[in-house]
Amino acid sequence: MKKCLLGLLASCMLGGVLMAQDIFPISREMGSGTRGAFVEIFGIQKEVRNKKVDATTQKAEVTNSTGVMMTTVANSANSIGYISLGSLNETIKAVSIDGVSPSVQNINNKTYGISRPFNVVTKAMNPVIEDFLKYALSKEAKGIVEKAGYISVAKDSYASTKLSGKIIIAGSSSVTPLMEKLKESYEKINPNVEIEIQQSDSTTGVNSVVEGIADIGMASREIKESELKKGINAQVLAIDGLAVIVNKENPINNLKKEDVRKIFLGEITSWEQVK
Incomplete structure (x- = not known):
């Protein structure tokens, strides 16, 4: 027994x-x-x-x-x-x-x-924001995205124009580790650009862009129609499981x-x- x-x-x-x-x-x-x-x-x-x-x-x-x-x-x-x-x-x-x-x-x-997609959202654009996003979505950054465990959506090539300025990126704690790697790589190519990343959540990131607090928002989900109506633009940074x-x-x-x-x-x- x-x-x-x-x-x-x-x-x-x-x-x-x-x-x-x-x-x-x-x-x-x-x-x-x-x-x-x-x-x-x-x-x-x-x-x-x-x-x-x-x-x-x-x-x-x-x-x-x-x-x-x-x-x-x-x-x-x-x-x-x-x-x-x-x-x-x-x-x-x-x-x-x-x-x-x-x-x-x-x-x-x-x-x-x-x-699900990792999205980046923007509203007010300038040459530095455009240049960083062009790099993040480029074939040159593809290896960084894939090494980090994500699926790249890269299509175009990137060539630095040696800009200077500052970008504030805010949002998703899921996207942040990848964004940190992209930031590090981009700043090596463009040493006169400073990038500040503020980790929070997707909704805060989107709202920060809407309110003009951040230049780029990070969202680890689809962007809602109600958010797009606030004048933001969204594009897929990578695909994540x-x-x-x-x-x-x-x-x-x-x-x-x-x-x-x-x-x-x-x-x-x-x-x-x-x-």
């Missing part, structure tokens, strides 16, 4: 995670482009007055950046969250969705459909897309329900 009980316990205690324990969903804050894209792609929504709205369970812990999301999941054995594919590191584990692992290759071959992440000790390696939806709606609350 004792051996039987020990065997049953061992089957539940896979990888150090007690599968009967509650799932702790971790979400990004309202205004986050990553949250907006995740909610839309996975259908974590409800209809209110003929409009789909975010229905993330109120039991989810809210984090305000990609870094905090990763740290929270890394430190909580039964947690689940989501981040930019390009931000993945060894502190957490990305799970496959419906048997397909999140990777640039699988996004390109259309087998992993959980992806969304990765669903769990603690490294969690034995779960694959989840159904529908199960992820139910977890973040609060309909699935225990890991044993997705075994």
Whole structure:
């Protein structure tokens, strides 16, 4: 009898995670482009007055950046969250969705459909802003984008005209790591241009451009029609995948897309329900 009980316990205690324990969903804050894209792609929504709205369970812990999301999941054995594919590191584990692992290759071959654009938005233009964006979207920057784990949309070549000035870029914490790399590379080619990056979230980034606080806004989601009506212009900087992440000790390696939806709606609350 004792051996039987020990065997049953061992089957539940896979990888150090007690599968009967509650799932702790971790979400990004309202205004986050990553949250907006995740909610839309996975259908974590409800209809209110003929409009789909975010229905993330109120039991989810809210984090305000990609870094905090990763740290929270890394430190909580039964947690689940989501981040930019390009931000993945060894502190957490990305799970496959419906048997397909999140990777640039699988996004390109259309087998992993959980992806979204990284957008940059502008309003008032000047030669320095135009030049930086031309570089960021150029073949010369393609290697930087791809090395960082994203899909490049580069088409044209870039040649520096040695401009001088300052640019303020604000917005998404998911886009920021890529933008930092582009900034560093651009400033080496154009040492008389200073670029300041202010990390926040996608909605703040867009609003900063609308209000004239920033020159370029970063958004890790599609730009809304209501935002475009405020006089901004948007263009895709790169394509990024969304990765669903769990603690490294969690034995779960694959989840159904529908199960992820139910977890973040609060309909699935225990890991044993997705075994």
